Amino acid sequence: MVKNPGAxxxxxxLRALNEPxxxxxxxxxxxxxxxxxxxxxxxxxxIQDTWIIEDEWWRQEINRQYYSLLLDNGTLRTVYHxxxxxxxxxQAY
Amino acid sequence: xxxxxxxxxxxxxxxxxxxxxxxxxxxLILSNPQSGxxxxxxxxxEASAKGIRPGxxxxxxxxxxxxxxxxxxxxxxxxRIAREILERLExxxxxxxxxxxEPGCWYIDLTGLDRHxxxxxxxxxxxxxxxxxxxxxxxxxxxxxxxxxxxxxxAPSGTVxxxxxxxxxxxxxxxxxxxxxxxxxxxxxLRRLGLETLGALAKLPAAKLAARFxxxxxxxxxxxxxxxxxxxxxxxxxxxxxxxxxxxxxxxSREMLLVGLRQLVTRAFGRRVLKGRQVRQVILRAxxxxxxxxxxxxxxxxxxxxxxxxxxLDLRLQALEMPGPIEAITLQLSxxxxxxxxxxxxxTMRPRHAPPVTEAIxxxxxxxxxxxxxxxxxxxxWSRIPERRHALIAYEP
Numbered sequence: 120m121v122k123n124p125g126a127x128x129x130x131x132x133l134r135a136l137n138e139p140x141x142x143x144x145x146x147x148x149x150x151x152x153x154x155x156x157x158x159x160x161x162x163x164x165x166i167q168d169t170w171i172i173e174d175e176w177w178r179q180e181i182n183r184q185y186y187s188l189l190l191d192n193g194t195l196r197t198v199y200h201x202x203x204x205x206x207x208x209x210q211a212y
Numbered sequence: 213x214x215x216x217x218x219x220x221x222x223x224x225x226x227x228x229x230x231x232x233x234x235x236x237x238x239x240l241i242l243s244n245p246q247s248g249x250x251x252x253x254x255x256x257x258e259a260s261a262k263g264i265r266p267g268x269x270x271x272x273x274x275x276x277x278x279x280x281x282x283x284x285x286x287x288x289x290x291x292r293i294a295r296e297i298l299e300r301l302e303x304x305x306x307x308x309x310x311x312x313x314e315p316g317c318w319y320i321d322l323t324g325l326d327r328h329x330x331x332x333x334x335x336x337x338x339x340x341x342x343x344x345x346x347x348x349x350x351x352x353x354x355x356x357x358x359x360x361x362x363x364x365x366x367a368p369s370g371t372v373x374x375x376x377x378x379x380x381x382x383x384x385x386x387x388x389x390x391x392x393x394x395x396x397x398x399x400x401x402l403r404r405l406g407l408e409t410l411g412a413l414a415k416l417p418a419a420k421l422a423a424r425f426x427x428x429x430x431x432x433x434x435x436x437x438x439x440x441x442x443x444x445x446x447x448x449x450x451x452x453x454x455x456x457x458x459x460x461x462x463x464x465s466r467e468m469l470l471v472g473l474r475q476l477v478t479r480a481f482g483r484r485v486l487k488g489r490q491v492r493q494v495i496l497r498a499x500x501x502x503x504x505x506x507x508x509x510x511x512x513x514x515x516x517x518x519x520x521x522x523x524x525l526d527l528r529l530q531a532l533e534m535p536g537p538i539e540a541i542t543l544q545l546s547x548x549x550x551x552x553x554x555x556x557x558x559x560t561m562r563p564r565h566a567p568p569v570t571e572a573i574x575x576x577x578x579x580x581x582x583x584x585x586x587x588x589x590x591x592x593x594w595s596r597i598p599e600r601r602h603a604l605i606a607y608e609p
Contacts, residue, residue: 134604136588150249172596181597212598 139208142198151186151207154196161190172199185212214322215444216336216372217352217360218301218343222256223316226347227293228283231503233346239264239280241273253285266396288497288505288542290315293347298447300342304335307444311361313393319357321444336372345370354380356440362391362410384438385411392432398425402432410436453491453545455480462501462537466529469498469538473525476543481518485548490515492547494525499540506535515549573607583607 143155154161168187175181183199190196198209220226225240239259243250250270262277273280294310298318301308307321320339322332329335336351343349352363354375362384367373375383387410389402407413413421413436421429434440455476463469473496480486494510510528512521577583586604593601 134586135599136602136604138599174596210598 137211139199139210142207142209144198144200144207151188151198151200154188154190154198161192161194163188164191165189167195185210187212213355214332214353215355215357215360216320216322216332216339217354217357217364218297218318218320218336218339218349219314219351219361219364220316220343220347220349221365222254223294223347224285224290225254225256225283226316227289228286228503229346230289230293230344235281235283236346239277241270241280241282242285243270243282244285284504286503286505287507288499291497291507293344297343301339302446304338304342307446309444309446317361317364319360319444322353333372333374336374340370340372354383356380356438357442357444358393358435358440359384359438361393362387365391381438384436385409385414387411389413389432389436392435394428394432398428398432401425414438450546451485451548453480453483453486453548454542455545456540456542458540459538462539463541464534464537466532466534469534469541470526470529472541473529473543474522476541477518477521477525480543480545481521486545488551489548490517490551491521491545492516492549493545494521495542495544495546496525497542497544498535498538499542500536500538502536504536506538508532515547515551517551 144151145153145155145160151166152163154163165188166186167189168185170185172181172183172185180203182202184202185197185199188196188198196209197212198207200207222240222242225242228240228242229236237258239262240256241252241259241264242254244253252264252266252268252270252273254266255264255273259273259277259280262280264273264276264280268276270282274282294315298308298310301318301320305320305322305325307323309319311317311319322335325332325335329338332353336353340349340351348369350364350367350369351372352360352365352367352375353372354360354363355377359375359380363373363375366387389407389410389412390399391410392399392402402413407416413432416433418430418433421433423429425432457472457476459468459472463472492512492515494512496508496510498506500506508528510524512524516524573583573585576585583606585607587607588602589605591600591603595601
């Protein structure tokens with residue numbers, strides 16, 4: 120049997136990358152029309168792509184609808200709607 | 213200075229009629245199923261007369277007009293037709309500009325064409341002939357781009373609406389605000405405020421419009437007042453290489469698509485124009501079964517030659533969901549630059565990073581209790597959940 124070394128665990132050694140960040144999104148009939156961040160509100164010019172991820176329904180369900188959005192300032196942002204918690208997050212995909 | 217504006221309203225829908233001319237005259241709806249929620253993107257005048265407008269869901273639209281024909285966008289055909297029309301117009305005048313905001317709108321400076329055409333109207337009629345008749349092109353001729361565009365917006369299909377010098381102010385005063393080159397929401401707001409004509413808009417103080425609508429309000433006032441300082445700016449002589457390939461059988465796998473792309477890249481880099489040169493941008497167009505098409509633009513991180521481009525395409529295609537059986541592919545290469553190379557460091561001149569980094573990490577660990585330097589490791593690179601693919605792990609040499 121391996122003896123417990125008694126050393127403290129080191130959770131700092133592994134950190135998730137690209138974790139989702141909360142973001143405010145204005146929707147119309149469920150479709151995003153504007154995105155709010157620290158620089159203000161940006162209208163969504165075009166939804167370039169959208170896709171759904173459904174996974175792990177057997178434990179903590181993951182159900183996200185991703186949107187690739189072209190904003191009026193020319194930037195491309197990826198956000199998702201957490202369909203379980205009804206919240207919006209930004210996350211590069 | 214006389215400027216002609218050639219316009220093809222609802223160009224994406226009209227282009228679909230090139231393959232299906234029997235649909236001409238029917239209420240047509242353009243939709244985009246790939247956007248997740250199928251809505252009306254555009255509708256012809258016949259469909260608009262039945263109450264169909266952009267933004268409605270297809271269910272609502274078909275309830276309003278059960279006879280409506282729903283068409284899908286065909287970006288490959290749109291790009292090809294727009295390029296062909298632009299090239300034909302450039303044969304008539306060297307000063308031709310495609311409107312970047314509005315597909316199906318071109319401005320042509322008619323200066324100097326009086327030696328070839330009896331009147332500016334005759335020149336504009338010749339320009340209408342540059343587009344296939346089924347596209348229902350129309351033109352306007354005036355002293356400024358906006359007035360010419362507004363005149364084209366009021367001209368019936370296949371005709372020219374000239375606005376003679378001296379009558380432009382009166383023409384603009386009576387023109388509806390819907391001719392302004394702004395999103396429908398803004399013109400809708402103007403109409404709700406009781407501003408139906410450009411003349412009514414021009415009578416308002418410019419500052420108040422700017423305060424209400426921002427820079428667009430100021431620009432709207434200027435255009436309505438006949439102030440338009442724009443000139444026709446022809447496209448820069450950018451070098452573009454286009455290669456096309458018809459697939460022997462419709463490609464349904466990425467591997468088959470990549471084989472075709474390899475052939476196109478090899479063929480393109482075999483051309484004299486790309487000898488010893490590299491490209492920065494790739495537009496990939498695919499013609500799918502059922503008269504549909506698909507388009508992707510890839511901007512490369514750095515100028516690439518043939519082998520680097522094939523590798524880059526291979527990587528990008530791994531994440532591609534095949535849109536359907538591909539019948540033909542087109543590769544458009546642009547941003548052509550002379551070959552660049554990165555100078556490799558000679559082994560003896562390479563900086564000796566390791567000992568100083570190790571020493572620095574030891575010092576930082578002593579100070580903060582843990583190493584503040586991390587490196588990225590793959591955890592579940594295949595995961596569909598982005599935050600599970602990679603992780604940061606403490607860098608401990």
